[in-house]
Amino acid sequence: MYAIVEIAGQQFKVAKDQKVYVHRLQEEEGAQVSFSNVLLLESDGTVTVGAPAIEGAEVTAKILGHLQGDKVIVFKKKRRKGYRKKNGHRQALTEIQIESIAASGAKKKAAPKKASAKKAAPKADDLKKIEGIGPKIAETLVAAGVVSFADLAKSEPAKIAEIIAGVRGNHVTDTWPQQAQLAVDGKWDELKELQDKLDGGVEK
Template sequence: MYAIVEIAGQQFKVEKDQQLFVHRLEGKEGAKVSFDNVLLIDNAGKVNVGAPAVAGASVSAKILEHLKGDKVTIFKKKRRKGYKVKNGHRQAFTKIQIEGISEKGAAKKAEPKAEVKDAPKAEAAEKKAPAKKPAAKKAAPKKETKKED
């Protein structure tokens, strides 16, 4: 069983007991997190695709550690101008372990829409009908000129 889930703005294919690095997550080491934005679930050949997310599905994970990635050096130079800039960056990552994938867990209830509040807005829109534009004037017919020989 595997799932495609969106974690910190990126999509990952995850399976149970898999460890992966994601962009830094809030939470302490050892804390449990769950991700509700599950885009696809494959359960022994039975594929459930969400539109855009599978309703009621979630992926639970455990934060193992927070760490930094390899250093990336950025060097800018414009030749013959004396312009050089050297910069570096280390991305912050979180190592997580997937503990489980559930298809029907923690389903959110949809709140009923209040139709009473929408009705006055619709009536106000009908009252404020847009003013009719005056009809466009037609161009005057061109006068024919006679040539004399």
């Protein structure tokens, strides 16, 4: 039996007792976590495909530890501009072990989750209003627990860069907390004035 499940913005093919490295999770080491966004499930030769997720299916795992991945060198160069920049990056990861894959039985748990999600909905913000954040980055941030302007304002640019490291493209996060704080304070005119000076999060 195996499943394809989405964890922290990434999709993994997992089986019982398998160890997987995923983007850093918020829970403590030794904690048990569950993932209900199961996209495909195989059991006894029968394959079930979700639309997009399979209702009632759930993957449960245990957090074995938090660590950093191998260093990756990021080199940027602009031709004929004399611009060169070299940075090193180590992705923050979490090692988990799959404990169980349930084809059904998560429906009872899903009801209170939906209710709590409805209550939490007003607290969620449209992070795409921040210059430099697109739909994929917003989805990745939300999966990592950064769901509001207040969360983003309290985050360090380097930490944000770690969270979105798996998203394709060059993303400069230096001004994102500053923009988010202006949104939290309701200073939309000042935010627009700042964003007019930015291009992809970088001052023009």
